[in-house]
Each structure stands twice: as C-alpha cells, then as structure tokens.
Amino acid sequence: MKKLSFSLLLLILGFAACKDDDGGDPVLGEDLTNITFDPKAHTLTIPPGLPSMDIPADNPLTDEGIELGRRLFYDPILSKDSTISCSSCHQLKYSFNDISAFSPGVGGLLGNRSSMSLINIGFQSNGMFWDGRAHSIEEQALGPVENPLEMAELWKDVEVKLRRHPDYKKRFRQAFGIDNTMDITKELAVKAIAQFERTLISANSRYDKKKFQLDPNPFLLSDLEADGQKIYYDDQQGGPDDPKGHCAHCHDGNALFTSEVYRNNAITQVATLNDFPDKGLGAITGNLTDNGMFKSPSLRNVVLTAPYMHDGSIQTLEEVIEHYNSGGHYADNVITGSITQLNLSDYDKMALLAFLDALTDTTYYSNPAFQNPFQ
Amino acid sequence: MKKFLFLFLIAATAFSCKDDDQPSTPSTTVNINFKAVYDGAPLVLYQALDYPGGKQIRFQHFNFFVSNITLLGDGATPDHLLSEVEFFDFEGNLDIAAAQTALSRKYEKVPLGNYTGVQIDFGVPASLNNADSGKLDSSNPLRQAFSSHFWSDWGSFIFMKSEGIYDLNGDGVFNQSDQGFEHHPGTNQVLTLVTKLKPIILEGGVDFDLNLKADVFKIYVSNGVALDLSNPDNKDTQELTDMPLAIDLMSHWDQACSIED
Numbered sequence: 001m002k003k004l005s006f007s008l009l010l011l012i013l014g015f016a017a018c019k020d021d022d023g024g025d026p027v028l029g030e031d032l033t034n035i036t037f038d039p040k041a042h043t044l045t046i047p048p049g050l051p052s053m054d055i056p057a058d059n060p061l062t063d064e065g066i067e068l069g070r071r072l073f074y075d076p077i078l079s080k081d082s083t084i085s086c087s088s089c090h091q092l093k094y095s096f097n098d099i100s101a102f103s104p105g106v107g108g109l110l111g112n113r114s115s116m117s118l119i120n121i122g123f124q125s126n127g128m129f130w131d132g133r134a135h136s137i138e139e140q141a142l143g144p145v146e147n148p149l150e151m152a153e154l155w156k157d158v159e160v161k162l163r164r165h166p167d168y169k170k171r172f173r174q175a176f177g178i179d180n181t182m183d184i185t186k187e188l189a190v191k192a193i194a195q196f197e198r199t200l201i202s203a204n205s206r207y208d209k210k211k212f213q214l215d216p217n218p219f220l221l222s223d224l225e226a227d228g229q230k231i232y233y234d235d236q237q238g239g240p241d242d243p244k245g246h247c248a249h250c251h252d253g254n255a256l257f258t259s260e261v262y263r264n265n266a267i268t269q270v271a272t273l274n275d276f277p278d279k280g281l282g283a284i285t286g287n288l289t290d291n292g293m294f295k296s297p298s299l300r301n302v303v304l305t306a307p308y309m310h311d312g313s314i315q316t317l318e319e320v321i322e323h324y325n326s327g328g329h330y331a332d333n334v335i336t337g338s339i340t341q342l343n344l345s346d347y348d349k350m351a352l353l354a355f356l357d358a359l360t361d362t363t364y365y366s367n368p369a370f371q372n373p374f375q
Numbered sequence: 376m377k378k379f380l381f382l383f384l385i386a387a388t389a390f391s392c393k394d395d396d397q398p399s400t401p402s403t404t405v406n407i408n409f410k411a412v413y414d415g416a417p418l419v420l421y422q423a424l425d426y427p428g429g430k431q432i433r434f435q436h437f438n439f440f441v442s443n444i445t446l447l448g449d450g451a452t453p454d455h456l457l458s459e460v461e462f463f464d465f466e467g468n469l470d471i472a473a474a475q476t477a478l479s480r481k482y483e484k485v486p487l488g489n490y491t492g493v494q495i496d497f498g499v500p501a502s503l504n505n506a507d508s509g510k511l512d513s514s515n516p517l518r519q520a521f522s523s524h525f526w527s528d529w530g531s532f533i534f535m536k537s538e539g540i541y542d543l544n545g546d547g548v549f550n551q552s553d554q555g556f557e558h559h560p561g562t563n564q565v566l567t568l569v570t571k572l573k574p575i576i577l578e579g580g581v582d583f584d585l586n587l588k589a590d591v592f593k594i595y596v597s598n599g600v601a602l603d604l605s606n607p608d609n610k611d612t613q614e615l616t617d618m619p620l621a622i623d624l625m626s627h628w629d630q631a632c633s634i635e636d
Contacts, residue, residue, distance in 0.1 A: 051509030051521050125513060126522065211527075233528035234613040244613070249557070253522030254506055260522040287469055289421050327551060332421065335435060336540055336555025337611055 029163065029182030035170055037177040039064045042195075044122075047203035048212040049255025053122045059138065059191045061198060064175040067373070069196030071171070072189055074372045077161055078144075079151035080106045086144065086193070087372065089115040093365050095301035096200065101312025106152035112278065114312035119300050119364070122198035126260040130294045130310040131280045137197050141190040155186040162189065202300055202364040203255050207355075212255075221358055228355025231348055243348045245324065246338035250296035257359060258298040266328025266339045267309055268292055273332055278311065289333045300359050317356055321349050402484040404582040405457060407444065408477035410635075411437055411465040414592040417474035418465060423542075423549070427601035431542045433549055437591055438464035439535035440516070440524075442496045442503070446575060452488030460499060462516035462524075463589075477586065487579055492572035497628040498534035501563045505530060526561055526613075533561040534625065537591060541604040554604055557611045560621035567625045573634050586635040593631035594624055 039062035044053065055061060072078065076085045089103035090096040096118035102110040113130055121128070127135060134140035144150040145158060162168045163181040172184045175192060207229075209215035221229070229235070233252075236242035253259050262281040270276055273291045282291030294310045308314040314323060327341040328334070344352070364370075411418040414425075418437060426432040442460040461480055468474040499508075499517065508517040509525060517532070524533045536559055543554040577583055595602045602609055602624070612621040 046510075049506065049527075052511065052513065052518060054513040124522075125519065233526075234611075235528050236614040236616060240608070240614070240616050246557075246613075248526065248528065249559075252525070252527055254509060254525050254527040256522055258522060289469060330551040332549065333435065335538055335557065336551065336553070337538055337557030338555070340551070340555055 029180040030169065031180055032169060032173040033179050035173045037173060039175060039177070042066055042199075044199065044201065047201065047208070047255070048214075049208065050120065050201070050203055051123055051254070051256070053198060054125065055122075055198065056136070056138070059194060061195050062175060064171065065192050065195040066199055067196075068168075068171045068175045069192035069194065070370075071168075071373055072193050073196055074374055077165070078153060078158055078189075080153040084151050089150070090118050092370050092372075093304070095119055095202075095304045095365060096370075097305040099306060101307050105147070105150040109149045109152075111147075111149045113310050114307065116297060117301060117305050118197060118200050119202050119298055120256055121200060123256060124258075124260055127262075127295065131284050132262055132295055133284045137194040138187075138190045141193040141197070142186065145186075158189070159184060159186060200370065202361045204363045205300065205359045205361040207358045208255065208361070222354065224351050225354045225358045227348075228351035228353070228358075231344070231352050232355055243342065243344050245342060245344070245348075245352055246340075247299075247324075247352075249335075249338045251299045253298075256298055257300050258296055261296050262290065262293040263296055263335060264292045264331055264333045264339075265294075265296070265324075266330065266334045267311075267313060267323060268331075269329040270331055280310065291333070292331060293333065299356060301361060301364060303357050303360055304365070317353055318349070321352055325349065401487045401579055403487060403577050403579060405446070405482045405485045405577070406479050406582060406584050407457070407461075407482070408479045408584055408586045409463050410477045410586070410588050411463075411468060411474070412588055412590045412592075415590065417471055418468055418591055419471055419474045420465070420468050426541065426604065427596055430545045431547070431549075432539060432604065433542075434537065434539040434591065436464075436466065436536050436538040437468075437589075438462065438466065439497060439589070440499050440520075440532065442498065442500045443494070445494045446485070446490040447492045447494055447570070447572075449489045449491050452486070452490060455485055455490070457482045457485065460503060460516055462520045464520075485577060485583075487577045490575040490577065492570060492575065493585060493634070494568065494570045495632065496566055496568050497625060497632070498561075498566040499532045500566065504532055504563055504566075508532070526559070529562050531562040533559040534565060535560055537594065537624075543605055554607070554610055556604060556609070557613075558621075558624055560612050560625045562618075562621075564618065565621050565625040567628045569629050569632050571632065571634050588633050588635050590631045590633070594627045597627050597630065 042061040042063050044061065046053065073086045076082045078085060084106050089098050091098055098115045101114050102112065103115045104110055121137060126132065128140040134143065145153050145155055163184045169181045169184065172178055172188060176188050178184065206220045210220040230237060231243050231245040232247045234244040234246055250259050250261055250263055251257050268276055270292065273288050276292040279291045281293040282288065303317065306316060308320050314320050325342045325344045328339055418434065420434050423431040423433050440460060440462050444457045446455045446457060448454045458480065463478050503517060506525065509521040511518040526533050538557045540549050541554040541556060542549055544552055609620060611617065
C-alpha cells in the first residue's frame with residue numbers, strides 16, 4: 001500500500017512538473033514560477049501519552065502550509081458575505097469551541113448541533129463530527145464552506161477569490177509549489193487548513209504534568225482532584241465501596257481523554273430508538289441501534305466549552321455530573337454497565353468536577369502559534 | 376528535461392515494486408475466519424438470548440485481541456508465526472446474516488507443510504502491552520484500538536470487551552431496573568494461551584481457511600456453572616479487586632475458542 005501511494009505521489013508530482021508547458025496565458029491565470037518554492041518541513045513534537053499521528057503522504061507538514069492554513073482558518077474570505085470564518089465557531093479562547101448551544105453562520109442562521117473543540121484532532125482515527133461522518137481532517141474541512149448554515153459559500157467562488165488575492169497566491173505557491181494561480185483549488189485550501197489543525201496539540205495540563213512527570217512539583221493535583229481522578233477511572237484503591245464514575249470507558253484514550261467511541265450517554269428521553277430528534281451515528285449507518293449515538297468528545301479543556309453535548313442541552317459541568325449520577329434516560333442502546341445510577345456523594349461530585357478542571361491546559365489557548373494572524 | 380524526469384520517475388516506480396517477485400520457499404495463503412457465537416448459534420447483538428437459570432441476556436459489544444497466532448509445526452515443519460496481534464470486533468453482528476459472516480484476516484506466504492494445530496494468546500503480549508503501542512503505525516491493530524482499549528489507569532490494554540444487560544428481574548423486558556454488565560479484563564496477568572490441536576496440512580495451490588469460533592456463552596458458563604450476573608460484584612472488571620473475575624473469564628477462552636470443521 002505504502003509503495004502504491006508513493007508511486008502515485010511520484011506520478012502526480014511528475015504530472016505537476018509538466019504543467020507549466022501549457023501555462024502562461026493570462027486568461028488562464030497568472031504564472032507564479034518567479035516566486036521561490038522552498039518549503040521547510042515541519043516536525044511535530046508529540047508529548048508523552050499521545051499516540052502516533054497519521055499524516056497523509058500527500059500532505060506533509062511544512063511551515064508554509066501551516067501558516068497558510070492558519071490564515072485560511074481565521075479568514076472570513078471563505079464565507080459568502082465575508083462575515084464568518086472557521087474561528088467564528090471555533091474560538092481559541094474556548095479551546096477552539098464556542099459558548100453557544102448552536103453557532104450562528106452567515107446571516108445569523110443557526111446550525112442544529114453545537115460546535116466542537118478542536119484539540120488533538122490530528123490524533124483521532126475514528127471519524128470526525130458528532131456523528132463521525134467525516135473520515136479525515138481534509139474531508140471535514142471541505143464541509144463548512146458550502147454548508148448553508150455555516151459559511152454558505154461555493155468553493156468555486158472561494159477559489160476565484162483566493163486566486164485573485166495577492167497574498168494568498170504567493171502563499172499557495174510557497175506552500176505547494178503550484179506554478180499558476182489556476183492551480184489554487186479547494187483541495188489545496190483544505191490541505192493547508194488540515195496542516196494547521198494537525199498542529200493543535202494540547203497535553204500540558206496539571207494532570208499531564210503529574211502523570212507524565214513533566215514537572216517535579218508534588219502538589220500539582222490537590223487531594224480533591226486526585227480523588228476525582230480515581231472516580232473517573234473507577235480506581236477503587238480504598239476498597240470495593242469506593243465510588244465509581246465510569247467516565248474513562250468513553251473519555252480515556254490515554255492522554256486524548258476521548259475513547260473515540262460512539263455511544264448513547266442517555267441525555268435524551270425517547271420512547272423507542274426511532275424517536276431521537278437527532279439520530280446521530282444512526283443517520284449515517286442506517287442501523288437502528290446506532291440512533292442517538294454520538295462521539296464521546298475529548299474532555300480536555302472542557303471547563304472552557306459550555307454548554308455541553310451535541311445539542312448544547314446541558315449548561316454546566318455540575319449539571320453534566322448530575323446527569324451521569326442519575327443514570328439518565330434508559331434506551332435499549334445505552335451501556336447500562338457505565339451509564340447507571342452512580343450514587344456519588346456531594347464530595348465525590350466536587351472531586352470529579354475538580355479533576356475535570358485539572359485537564360485545563362492554559363498554554364493551549366494562549367499559544368501564539370494558534371492565534372489570529374490578522375490581529 | 377522535465378519529461379525525462381517523468382520517465383525516470385515511472386522507471387523508479389516500476390523498480391520499487393520488484394521485491395515482490397523474489398524466489399521463496401513454497402508457500403500458500405492462510406485465512407483466519409473468526410465467528411462469534413452464543414451457545415453455538417451466531418451471536419446477534421441486541422438480541423435476547425437465554426442465560427442459564429431461566430433469565431435472558433443481551434449483548435451490545437463483543438471484541439477481543441489475539442496475539443502470537445502461531446501454526447504449530449510437526450517437527451519436520453517448523454512453527455510459523457502468522458500474526459503478532461489482531462483485533463476482532465463483532466460490532467457489525469446486528470442481524471443473523473452479518474453474524475454468520477466471519478471476520479477474516481489473510482496471511483500470505485505461509486510455508487507449506489504439516490502443522491499440528493494453532494496456538495493463540497488471548498490478549499496483548501506483555502512486550503506490547505503499554506502506552507508506546509499507541510505510537511505504532513496506524514495500520515497496527517493496537518494503534519487502531521488504542522483510544523478505545525488502552526486503559527491508562529492500568530497502563531494496559533483491555534484485552535476483551537463483553538458488554539450488555541442481564542434481565543435481573545426476569546420480566547422479559549430490558550430496562551434500567553436490570554443489570555448492565557461490562558467485562559473488560561486486561562493487564563498481563565490475564566493473558567491466556569490457548570492451543571488447539573488439529574492437523575493443518577498446507578499444500579500448494581490452494582488457500583487454507585482456518586475457521587475459528589469464539590463462543591461467548593462458554594466464557595460465562597464453565598463446567599455447567601454460569602457466572603452469577605445478578606450479583607453486582609460480577610458486573611464489571613475494572614478494579615484490581617475484580618482481578619479474580621477477570622482471570623476467571625479469560626481462562627475460559629480455552630473452551631470458548633474452537634476450530635470449526
């Protein structure tokens with residue numbers, strides 16, 4: 001397989017190399033070959049605890065590609081009326097999420113799902129979106145532009161805008177070595193965005209510093225937080241009567257804090273599996289038993305991202321914990337081994353909340369490399 | 376000049392495929408086809424099944440790791456390692472047709488010869504049972520199931536997930552008053568070696584199908600004694616205090632796994 005894709009890449013490169021033979025016509029675009037193409041390979045530093053990241057062979061990370069992607073991510077040029085950028089709904093200060101249940105797109109129209117944090121998404125390998133319908137970051141990034149409730153623009157019009165843009169045409173050349181402005185395509189735009197997204201790595205919370213010994217300070221986690229951690233992981237060091245939260249069954253994945261599973265966490269009361277207002281995974285697979293299943297999101301930086309759940313229906317983390325403590329609404333596809341009455345005491349709930357707080361990485365949302373380049 | 380470069384690339388491409396044609400010992404392809412069953416019948420998830428004692432049980436997930444899958448040689452034919460590790464997840468067993476279809480893995484270039492059986496570890500070998508396996512290439516089953524199966528609090532993979540619900544009050548319906556169970560044995564202590572003896576004769580020209588069955592019923596019922604699912608202590612295996620149950624369930628793989636004729 002590797003060989004095949006490598007050969008294909010070579011073939012494609014071969015073709016691309018022949019392209020300029022038919023270039024030069026001003027109606028068909030502008031020659032860019034006088035701009036130096038010398039991209040610098042970008043090596044990611046993967047912190048301990050995180051798994052390997054799959055970087056597609058046809059989209060290696062370069063400094064130029066990442067910077068182009070960052071600009072596209074923050075630029076409302078991708079939307080119909082230049083009002084909405086990816087960052088409208090994915091704001092750095094909220095861990096690239098937002099704080100409304102449903103985010104307004106072009107014209108103030110509201111989508112039907114809550115936005116998601118963009119954090120360590122380059123490591124994910126089991127689908128993107130609440131229902132897992134996108135299979136790669138590149139594929140995902142194609143979606144928002146033409147979504148009428150988000151950016152409401154046509155990619156062909158975005159391509160025209162980018163081709164005419166003095167700065168972007170230069171940056172596309174520098175990132176991808178294209179010879180002509182006509183080679184600026186949506187495929188390259190989403191590749192650049194994906195490169196930027198792969199750099200969005202977070203693993204520097206107090207929990208990480210303790211777990212992976214990044215900091216020798218023995219007081220990184222308070223006793224309350226450490227107790228919360230035990231509840232999170234069903235770790236009954238004090239004996240079989242210790243409280244269990246079962247959280248890690250769906251929100252672990254080692255340092256990812258998502259097990260990348262699709263589950264019904266019992267937030268919606270339904271008479272039958274047919275009755276979910278949003279079928280989630282079931283709408284994608286067509287399986288009745290997948291109805292009402294959604295991706296278990298990463299709980300990193302979760303204190304920053306209220307309201308919660310795919311429909312933004314839970315306002316605070318206290319209420320989220322209360323929900324799990326109650327066992328929620330039974331349906332035939334709920335895993336009642338975990339989603340069941342937990343009988344947590346007030347102290348246990350406080351501890352769990354404190355542990356979630358210890359997953360906050362302040363160096364993530366203050367990272368200059370992730371900030372808006374236009375400000 | 377560009378055109379030459381292109382030709383060169385094509386040539387380079389052609390050469391890079393060469394190593395497939397190297398001469399080797401006579402060999403064939405072995406397919407491992409795994410089916411999940413419950414008391415002999417195909418395991419259909421979400422379907423009510425009879426559990427000893429008169430009540431019913433329903434499964435929602437059933438999956439497991441197997442490792443060091445080895446064909447045992449007869450002395451003249453040496454042992455042959457088919458695979459270091461595989462992950463079988465029967466999440467697709469949502470109807471009888473799907474449940475009758477095995478999950479298959481293909482192993483090419485298996486030396487011909489007379490093998491006496493197959494040896495399988497149920498679980499993840501100690502050398503790979505750590506967080507570093509998350510750094511493996513994305514084609515590796517341990518990387519693919521890392522997020523869902525690595526239990527960081529143990530620093531170990533969960534070797535098997537068997538999840539479902541037991542009709543505790545015996546009223547014939549499943550709901551919140553019944554007993555959910557989540558059996559997730561893991562850690563090096565529960566790695567279970569299973570040996571199945573049966574002549575496996577690999578001859579040239581034909582693929583060999585090694586048809587394996589995993590009977591989840593036999594994980595719960597051993598020597599006529601069924602795990603008491605009404606006992607809340609038996610509902611999960613996540614804590615160290617549950618280790619005896621985890622070991623017990625995993626030890627039943629010897630009877631739960633069989634070679635089909």
